[in-house]
Amino acid sequence: xxxxxxxxxxxxxxxxxxxxxxxxxxxxxxxxxxxxxxxxxxxxxxxxxxxxxxxxxxxxxxxxxxxxxxxxxxxxxxxxxxxxxxxxxxxxxxxxxxxxxxxxxxxxxxxxxxxxxxxxxxxxxxxxxxxxxxxxxxxxxxxxxxxxxxxxxxxxxx
Amino acid sequence: xxxxxxxxxxxxxxxxxxxxxxxxxxxxxxxxxxxxxxxxxxxxxxxxxxxxxxxxxxxxxxxxxxxxxxxxxxxxxxxxxxxxxxxxxxxxxxxxxxxxxxxxxxxxxxxxxxxxxxxxxxxxxxxxxxxxxxxxxxxxxxxxxxxxxxxxxxxxxxxxxxxxxxxxxxxxxxxxxxxxxxxxxxxxxxxxxxxxxxxxxxxxxxxxxxxxxxxxxxxxxxxxxxxxxxxxxxxxxxxxxxxxxxxxxxxxxxxxxxxxxxxxxxxxxxxxxxxxxxxxxxxxxxxxxxxxxxxxxxxxxxxxxxxxxxxxxxxxxxxxxxxxxxxxxxxxxxxxxxxxxxxxxxxxxxxxxxxxxxxxxxxxxxxxxxxxxxxxxxxxxxxxxxxxxxxxxxxxxxxxxxxxxxxxxxxxxxxxxxxxxxxxxxxxxxxxxxxxxxxxxxxxxxxxxxxxxxxxxxxxxxxxxxxxxxxxxxxxxxxxxxxxxxxxxxxxxxxxxxxxxxxxxxxxxxxxxxxxxxxxxxxxxxxxxxxxxxxxxxxxxxxxxxxxxxxxxxxxxxxxxxxxxxxxxxxxxxxxxxxxxxxxxxxxxxxxxxxxxxxxxxxxxxxxxxxxxxxxxxxxxxxxxxxxxxxxxxxxxxxxxxxxxxxxxxxxxxxxxxxxxxxxxxxxxxxxxxxxxxxxxxxxxxxxxxxxxxxxxxxxxxxxxxxxx
Numbered sequence: 001x002x003x004x005x006x007x008x009x010x011x012x013x014x015x016x017x018x019x020x021x022x023x024x025x026x027x028x029x030x031x032x033x034x035x036x037x038x039x040x041x042x043x044x045x046x047x048x049x050x051x052x053x054x055x056x057x058x059x060x061x062x063x064x065x066x067x068x069x070x071x072x073x074x075x076x077x078x079x080x081x082x083x084x085x086x087x088x089x090x091x092x093x094x095x096x097x098x099x100x101x102x103x104x105x106x107x108x109x110x111x112x113x114x115x116x117x118x119x120x121x122x123x124x125x126x127x128x129x130x131x132x133x134x135x136x137x138x139x140x141x142x143x144x145x146x147x148x149x150x151x152x153x154x155x156x157x158x
Numbered sequence: 159x160x161x162x163x164x165x166x167x168x169x170x171x172x173x174x175x176x177x178x179x180x181x182x183x184x185x186x187x188x189x190x191x192x193x194x195x196x197x198x199x200x201x202x203x204x205x206x207x208x209x210x211x212x213x214x215x216x217x218x219x220x221x222x223x224x225x226x227x228x229x230x231x232x233x234x235x236x237x238x239x240x241x242x243x244x245x246x247x248x249x250x251x252x253x254x255x256x257x258x259x260x261x262x263x264x265x266x267x268x269x270x271x272x273x274x275x276x277x278x279x280x281x282x283x284x285x286x287x288x289x290x291x292x293x294x295x296x297x298x299x300x301x302x303x304x305x306x307x308x309x310x311x312x313x314x315x316x317x318x319x320x321x322x323x324x325x326x327x328x329x330x331x332x333x334x335x336x337x338x339x340x341x342x343x344x345x346x347x348x349x350x351x352x353x354x355x356x357x358x359x360x361x362x363x364x365x366x367x368x369x370x371x372x373x374x375x376x377x378x379x380x381x382x383x384x385x386x387x388x389x390x391x392x393x394x395x396x397x398x399x400x401x402x403x404x405x406x407x408x409x410x411x412x413x414x415x416x417x418x419x420x421x422x423x424x425x426x427x428x429x430x431x432x433x434x435x436x437x438x439x440x441x442x443x444x445x446x447x448x449x450x451x452x453x454x455x456x457x458x459x460x461x462x463x464x465x466x467x468x469x470x471x472x473x474x475x476x477x478x479x480x481x482x483x484x485x486x487x488x489x490x491x492x493x494x495x496x497x498x499x500x501x502x503x504x505x506x507x508x509x510x511x512x513x514x515x516x517x518x519x520x521x522x523x524x525x526x527x528x529x530x531x532x533x534x535x536x537x538x539x540x541x542x543x544x545x546x547x548x549x550x551x552x553x554x555x556x557x558x559x560x561x562x563x564x565x566x567x568x569x570x571x572x573x574x575x576x577x578x579x580x581x582x583x584x585x586x587x588x589x590x591x592x593x594x595x596x597x598x599x600x601x602x603x604x605x606x607x608x609x610x611x612x613x614x615x616x617x618x619x620x621x622x623x624x625x626x627x628x629x630x631x632x633x634x635x636x637x638x639x640x641x642x643x644x645x646x647x648x649x650x651x652x653x654x655x656x657x658x659x660x661x662x663x664x665x666x667x668x669x670x671x672x673x674x675x676x677x678x679x680x681x682x683x684x685x686x687x688x689x690x691x692x693x694x695x696x697x698x699x700x701x702x703x704x705x706x707x708x709x710x711x712x713x714x715x716x717x718x719x720x721x722x723x724x725x726x727x728x729x730x731x732x733x734x735x736x737x738x739x740x741x742x743x744x745x746x747x748x749x750x751x752x753x754x755x756x757x758x759x760x761x762x763x764x765x766x767x768x769x770x771x772x773x774x775x776x777x778x779x780x781x782x783x784x785x786x787x788x789x790x791x792x793x794x795x796x797x798x799x800x801x802x803x804x805x806x807x808x809x810x811x812x813x814x815x816x817x818x819x820x821x822x823x824x825x826x827x828x829x830x831x832x833x834x835x836x837x838x839x840x841x842x843x844x845x846x847x848x849x850x851x852x853x854x855x856x857x858x859x860x861x862x863x864x865x866x867x
Contacts, residue, residue, distance in 0.1 A: 001197065009193045016191055017182040030188045034199060041200050049297055049486050049520055056486075063417060099184075102177045110830055111375070121175050122182045128547060135415040135440050135466060137401060138547075143772050143779075147794075149171045150770045154796045156174065 004044055007053045008037060015061055017122040022065050022114045024107055032068050036061040058123065059133045062115060069111065105155040113148035116141055168741065168769075276510075276538055277590050283508040286498060287491050289543065293520050294488060341839035344783050347720075349604055353551050354472040356402035356413065357778045359845050361836045365391075365452055367410065369400050370849040373828035379403065379412060380849055381452055384838055388851055388865040391453045404472050409530045410447040410455060411477055413467055415440065440466050442481060446533040459533045464500040465524060471551045475530050476537065476587040478556070480549050483522040483541075499524045499541050511541045512591055514578075519545035523558055527587035537587035542580055550607045556582040556589070557607065557614065561600045570639070574598045574622040579614075579657050595657030599649050605719070605777070606684075608677035613660070613701045614653040617675040617684050620664075621646050648672050648686065652701045661702045667692070676719040676727070681707075681754045683727060687715035690736055693729075695754040707755040712762075714745055717774040722784050722809060725752040726760070730773060730780065730791070733764060744768045744793060746807065746814055763814040767801060768793035772832075781835045788856075790842075792822060792833045804835050804844055806856075818859045820844055820852070 015036070020029035040047075040060050047056050109117065115134065119125045127145070131138040189195060343363045348355040360367040366382045370393075377397040383389045397414055404411040417440055444461040465481035472478070487496040494505035499522050511522070523546040527537040546560040560578040577600055581593040599618030601607055606617040624643040627636050647668045652661035667686035675684035680699040685691055693710040713736045716729030729747040734740060743766030750760040772779035773791035782789040790806035806818040824831045827848025834845045837856060844852040853862040 001200065004200075005193050005197050008196060012191055012193065012196070013187055016187050017185055020185060021182065026188070030190060033191055034196075037196060038200065038203055045489070047486055049294065049484075051297055052484075052486070099177055099181045102174055103181050105174075106178060117178075121178050132466060135399065135417070137467065137469075139776050140401075143775050146770065146775065147772070149168075149174060150794060152174055153168075153170055154800055157796055 004041055007050070007057075011054055011057055014123045015057065018058070018115070018118040019061060019065055021106060021118045021122065022111070023069060024114075028068060029065075032065045033061065035068075036064040039064070055125070055129055055133060058119070058125070062119075062133055065115075101156055102152070105152040108155060109148050109151060113144055113151075116145050117148050120145060276588060277540070278509045279512050279591075281508050281511050281513045283494055283498070284491070285513060286508060286511065286543070287488065289513060289517065290485050290488055290497055290520050293518075297520075342783070342786060343838040344781050344786075344788075344836045347777050347780050347782055349550065349777075350552055352473065352553055354404060354406070355778065356404050356411075356470050356472075358402060358832065358847070359834045359836060360403060360405040361838065361843075362405050363838060365405075366836065366843060366845065366851065367403060367405055368834070368845050368847070368849075369403060371829055371831070371847050377414075378849075379410070379455075381410075381449070381455070382851060382865060383452065384841070384843070384853075388853060388863055390849075390865060392455055393849075394447075394455055401467060402470070404470075404477065405449075406472050406475065406477075406530055408448060408450040409458075409533075410445075410449045411472070411530070412445040412447070413470070413479075414443040414445065415467055416443055417441075439464060442467050442479075444477070444479060444528070446477075446528065446530065461526075461528065461533075461536065462502060463524070463526065465522075468523065468547070469549045472530070473551075473553065474586075477528040477530055478551065478584070478587075479526045479528070480558075481524040481526070482545070482547075483524055485520040485522070498522075499539075501526065501536060501539055506539060506541060510539055511543065512580075513543045514580075514594065516578075517543040518562070519543065519560075521545040523549075523560075525556065525558075525582070525589055527584070527589070529587055538589050540582070540589045540591070544578065544580070546578075546580070548601060548604070548607075550604065550609075552609045554583055554585070555592075555609060556584055557609075558582070559601060559607070563600070570625055570627055572622060572624050572643075574620055575600045577601060577616075577618065579653075581614075581655070581657055593655060593657040595653060595659070597649075597651050597653070597659060599651075602672045602675055606672065606675040608682075610677065610679060610698075612655050613698075614655075614657070615677050615682060615698060615704075616651045616653070617648065617672055617682070618651065619646065619648050619671050645669075646671070648684075650682065650684075650696060650704055652698065652704055654701070661700070661704045663696065663704050663706060666694070666706075673715050673731070674717055674719045674729075676721065678721050681751070683719060683749075683751070683757075685716050685719070685729070685731075687734075687739075691715035691731075691734075693749065693757060695751070695757055697754065708757055710749070710757045710759065712747070712759050714741075714747075716747060718777060718780060720780070720782055720784075720789075722748065725750060726809070727751045727757075728782075728789070728809075730771070732769075732774075733766065741769070742766055743795070744771060744774075748809060748812075748814065761809075761813045763807075763816075765793060765795075765805070768795035768803075770794045779834065781837070783837075786837075788817070788837065790818075790835050792835070802833075804833060806835070806842065817856070818842065818854065820854065822846075826850065 015033050016029060019032045020026055023029050023032065040057050047053060106114065106117065116130055119130045119133065127142050128138055131141045134141065341363060343361050346355055346357045346360065358369045364383065364385055366384060368380050370378050370380050372378060377400040378393055378395040380390060381392040383391050399415045401413045401415055442463045442465065446458045447455040448458050449455045463481055465483035468480040468482050470477065470479045483499045485497050489496060498506045498508065498511065521544065522541045523544050524541045526539050529537050542558065544560045546558045548559040550557040558580040562576045562578060576596055576598050578596050579594060580591065582589045583592050597616065597618065599620035601616060601618055608615050622645050625639045626642055628638045628640050629636060648666040649662060649664045651659055654660050670686040673685045673687050680697065682696040682698055684694050690711045691714055695707045697705045697707045714731055714733040716731035718730040720728045722728045727749040729749060731745060732741045733743055733745040735742060745765055746763040747759050748761045750758045771791050771793040780789065780791045787808045788806065790804060792802065792804045795801040802822045802824055804820040804822055805816065808815045808817050822833045824833060827846060827850055829848050831847035836843050836845065840856045841862065842854045842856050851865040854860065855862055
């Protein structure tokens with residue numbers, strides 16, 4: 001348990017961030033992370049190469065999130081935007097408007113693209129790792145990433 | 159962190175990434191997810207649930223696969239059978255003893271006396287097991303050391319720029335096919351003539367095939383007849399994640415990436431499935447359909463293979479499929495399926511696995527062949543213990559390349575990224591290992607490797623770094639190692655069939671990266687970029703003495719190079735400011751390479767209103783038929799509104815001619831659809847991923863008809 005928690009400690013912020021930015025709902029993201037961590041804990045003996053904990057954990061999370069997304073209805077009103085607390089915090093930043101605009105633009109990306117960009121930006125994963133986690137080929141992931149950023153850029157230029 | 163991801167050249171996009179990253183960091187992490195809380199949560203929620211093994215999972219997946227098969231073809235459980243010798247009613251194969259498996263190999267060999275016999279390596283299961291176990295121990299030691307030291311200093315150089323841009327280089331052959339009096343049509347843009355590559359659309363001169371995506375993210379295959387107007391003749395629905403397809407004569411091949419979890423869910427939603435709900439084992443399904451009757455595709459076989467899809471090819475009626483597989487379960491020495499690749503529910507023979515002396519990975523690259531005329535079983539299976547990430551296939555050779563980004567060495571010294579190479583010959587679906595070797599540096603992309611006249615040429619980017627000790631100021635003890643003196647340059651290598659280095663040019667374009675490369679016969683071209691784009695031409699006529707012939711400096715850079723004819727080289731890329739290097743939209747260049755020592759830009763065509771095209775990074779997104787003098791791609795830009803246009807060009811009298819510009823409406827079908835183009839005869843087809851197809855006259859650009867989803 002201690003060892004597992006130690007590994008978890010290093011990755012949990014990015015787990016939550018990626019889940020939240022993918023699912024666009026904080027409660028769902030929190031549940032997904034709990035779910036995924038529980039599964040990982042139960043399967044921990046399967047991971048012999050401890051160095052791979054991070055991408056292994058992430059793969060479990062991505063699967064959990066995808067499953068939840070399918071079951072969980074995708075109503076627009078469930079998509080959270082920016083909470084008041086967050087707004088307060090952000091307002092101190094001079095580039096608050098830009099930050100929230102970027103976040104909005106991100107939320108408008110397609111499901112798969114939110115994962116790809118999220119994994120890259122919040123988790124710092126390499127293209128090959130993302131391809132591995134998502135079971136996609138590397139160049140597809142790369143071009144989707146490029147396309148997603150282009151889309152965000154266009155969105156922001158309006 | 160930045161260095162670990164692919165490099166983004168666009169300053170605006172870099173800024174977006176930065177802001178997004180900050181926004182993420184400001185996101186408060188819920189209390190429940192803090193480590194202490196999580197510990198509690200785990201303590202409360204983990205009970206005596208029995209652990210399920212991969213095997214059980216896999217069988218569920220296989221059983222689900224067989225159900226699918228029943229629906230499609232009314233054929234029973236054969237899908238999970240490897241040979242014809244066993245069948246049982248539950249769809250689950252009992253574990254085969256090693257003896258039985260060996261027997262079946264012998265039988266296979268007896269049947270196949272007229273073809274080259276399968277190669278046998280002297281690898282045993284014990285050797286494999288011992289190797290993985292040793293590695294596991296090493297890993298553990300390494301991690302412990304790293305954890306101890308990581309508080310004191312930077313331990314390891316970040317793995318760098320894995321994702322070199324996906325531009326390209328083929329032999330310049332035309333992707334044109336003319337057979338049986340059929341009209342000319344565009345084929346998939348590929349690396350090697352005669353070696354077909356999978357794609358998301360296919361065109362056989364009459365029918366169009368494409369992978370389509372429904373609004374609920376499920377996938378389907380669409381077959382459309384172009385004769386006498388566009389008619390959808392078949393649609394095969396119900397896929398989760400189809401990646402690519404092939405059409406070879408009257409066969410259709412599909413690849414589907416699956417997770418054991420999802421396959422089990424398909425079977426039922428009941429509790430039994432639910433409590434073994436996750437395993438996270440990726441596997442591939444390869445569907446082979448008989449499409450002699452295009453209106454009624456019939457499943458001939460669904461192959462099931464554990465692992466991730468890496469790449470594939472089709473030559474002379476054989477499908478070659480490359481997968482990667484990780485090893486992370488060493489619970490039992492006798493449960494082979496836990497640590498060797500599993501194909502068709504059967505663990506591989508140890509004697510089909512090559513364990514290199516200097517193997518460094520707990521992973522396999524698996525090579526599988528299937529005779530498309532007789533897709534009942536796998537023709538040959540070979541694996542290498544390697545974390546290879548690229549294959550290059552010529553008409554007779556398969557090169558497997560393993561990029562090794564950094565050495566896990568805690569010793570002072572100078573290190574470089576390197577690429578381990580393996581050469582297998584192949585014929586009629588049978589693989590034979592021929593050679594292996596190593597070079598410094600990492601390949602740029604699929605087009606940066608090319609074989610000609612028995613020599614392999616490679617353009618690579620070399621990162622080198624130095625490791626030095628960190629000494630504790632007070633105690634004088636070594637507390638770790640740090641990475642310094644990181645350098646980057648480029649090399650060109652020529653290797654013989656034994657994969658021995660025979661010629662090289664090193665130290666090119668320091669601190670720059672190769673953007674694109676292309677080889678044709680005795681000449682090679684490659685592009686590097688800082689502020690201006692030097693297009694280097696290299697004389698390779700003497701394999702032992704490759705020489706730089708010339709260097710053309712022009713503004714911008716080409717991401718994709720394609721030989722238009724023997725004297726012309728087409729570059730699709732970006733224009734850039736010569737002072738700042740900042741990109742200013744797309745551009746086309748046509749280089750006159752009639753004298754490789756004095757290359758000239760014969761014409762350029764600015765597409766400044768566009769700033770992105772998938773074709774820059776994925777050569778299959780470029781439709782090109784040089785015999786027809788036609789090429790096209792979709793480009794995206796912004797001029798007050800979203801511009802997404804499919805552009806078609808020809809090259810006439812030394813100048814680019816824009817033949818057509820079709821505005822794409824990608825949002826119309828419920829998804830944001832990918833768009834590809836192809837042509838048959840005088841008709842150009844624009845294919846949307848949501849199933850819409852538009853036909854345009856190549857003569858006057860007029861819209862002829864539309865097939866709506």
